[in-house]
Amino acid sequence: MDLPLTVKNSEAICIDHMLPTATGAHLHTESISTRNRDTRLRTMTNLPAMDRFAYLTLGREISDALGDSTALGADRARAVLRQFLAGIPIETADRYVVRLDPEGLSLADVVTRADRLGLPIEVPRAGLRAGPPVDPHRLLGVDGGMRPAPVDGAEFVRVMPSRHRAADAYADVPPEMRELALAKPYPWARMIFGDDGVRLGLPAPLARHAYAETLRRLPRPLRPADATGAPARDLAGYGDLLAALATPGTRAFVTVTAPSGDTLTVLALHDAHGVSVLDPGTGDAALLPAAPERITLTPVEGSPDLATWLDEIRAAGPAMAARPISRTPTVHALPIGDTGRSVDVIGAPGTLSERFRSEIAAAAEGVAAPVVVVARDRKLRGPSAGQLANLEWLLFQHRQNQLAGGDAPIVVIHGEAPPGVTGLLGGYDFAMVHQPRTSGGQSLNLDNLWSARDAAGNPVAAPVRTITSDLLRKAGAVRPPLTPAGPPADERLLTFLTTPVSDVSAIRAVLDEHGSALKTLLPQIGTLGTVQQDLFAAWEAILRIEQRGDTALAGRAFDYLGAGETRHLRALAVVPSLLEKDPQTRGGALTDLIDLTRGTLDDGASRAILDAIRRGMDGAPDEELKHLIYQHSVYLPEHGRTDWIRQLRELAGQKPEQTALFEKIALYVETCP
Known part of the structure; x- marks a missing residue:
């Protein structure tokens, strides 16, 4: 990608202060005649440049002002420098390196200047004076031909700032600009330090754009045992790591040990996009500790594409273990x-006759595969939205276990297969056994024949009068493709998503162990390929609340989730405090509470009333609120409305300024058909 490497906007910087050079630009505040007599200008601008970087050299006044706030002309010099830096996009700044004359400077002095600038500074090693030690991980070595080299013995040393002004490069640009940036190799010698660690190589938004989907082929973090290849070697710092990756086609495992003793193993490669350091555990550019105790590089022979490499790692590693199936109280x-x-x-087990219970238990005993029954009553009602969510939650878990080598579940529909169920089975490529109507009747006939069919609706066995092990085996012989309906889930994310949201103590335990990683993995939930888009809405809401650090809302949310049959008495408890918040905070919190009611909980009454409060606070018309409540009438039977009406009227008393809104919602609940 060709970026403008010199500022051409006269409003950003006076043209008298900037001189284009063969390798970038020279910025100064001296008169042109004084500038032309500056011997450093000729020396520094005649040095070769590293490929795909632009070099910024500084006049004497600006250079001196970086180190001495009282130097003559320092205020003017800093003002010109600020103007220049403000006038360049961060994507351009990401390719700038400042080249300084090291005369009289120690490496520690250069570190101070790099931190003030927010840009890397490169200096010839020969001119540096002795000084205090500096962090070796912020140094990159460059030889006389501007090629990467180990820091010890390098002719030039590049010092990285503690906070790069281009840390967010490409974060806020459209996808097509990221595509354009990835069309050419990105400058490899890139370290971005921040409060949470350091990222190397390709900017994180570009790495995400290029590799996120591919990284999902390995649905777990790397382990040190995965790092197989040529003999491993220790490196002195991150600069030496980048130097080791500078040759196109290089790939390696990198294991970093933090001061705490924790280790992180990641992938490093140099391909058509440049150098990238990637973490399959987060599906993103690797976030490494800023001051590691040890860095180990394990080179890998050959240069296959990333997808092939990940498949090799997965095949060589330990087999994925099947997980115990979690169940909600409604299963x-x-x-x-x-x-x-x-x-x-x-569904309701009471709809299953004793004869059917005996038959299905005997049939299931003769097969190894798990069996799931969808119960329907004689009026062919059900399953409800909540039951469909619980069914898909089970299917999702069975799918993950199938990827680990387990059997696909055999789904048995007690009666005709309703569209909602067939849609789920089609989404997961699972076969089913059901009892279709033969005469067009509108009720369940237990004498109808049992039939087995694949996910596409094709019969796989002759119809029989009694469900048997043989029929289940024929259905189980239909093997769906061993690829997930969506990208495979990270193991930590899978642990979280397969913990019932109503099991508050278990959810809290998972958050205590994996909370930091789960917040990073939150965007992946939407890519898991579930049929029902809001299946994991409650889990996503929990992570959003955790991300915001709203302990009060988290406490109320967990009270609600753990309340069981009395859950509806807790749903509105947090509303009074939310009404005091600004509209954005209030709206976000109410959205999270609404999402907690979705999926396997399917608490439609709480969902409707919370949504009516949210919309009413945003000025929605009365008819919209009324329609919203009436839409959820199935969740508001007449005998169950009293508690809701009482709570809404209590809210009206607590918040006089919102009395009209709460009274209206209470009226709509009371008159709901």
């Missing part, structure tokens, strides 16, 4: 004899 277990196994029943 009922039907024991399979004395095997210790059970059939999972979605």
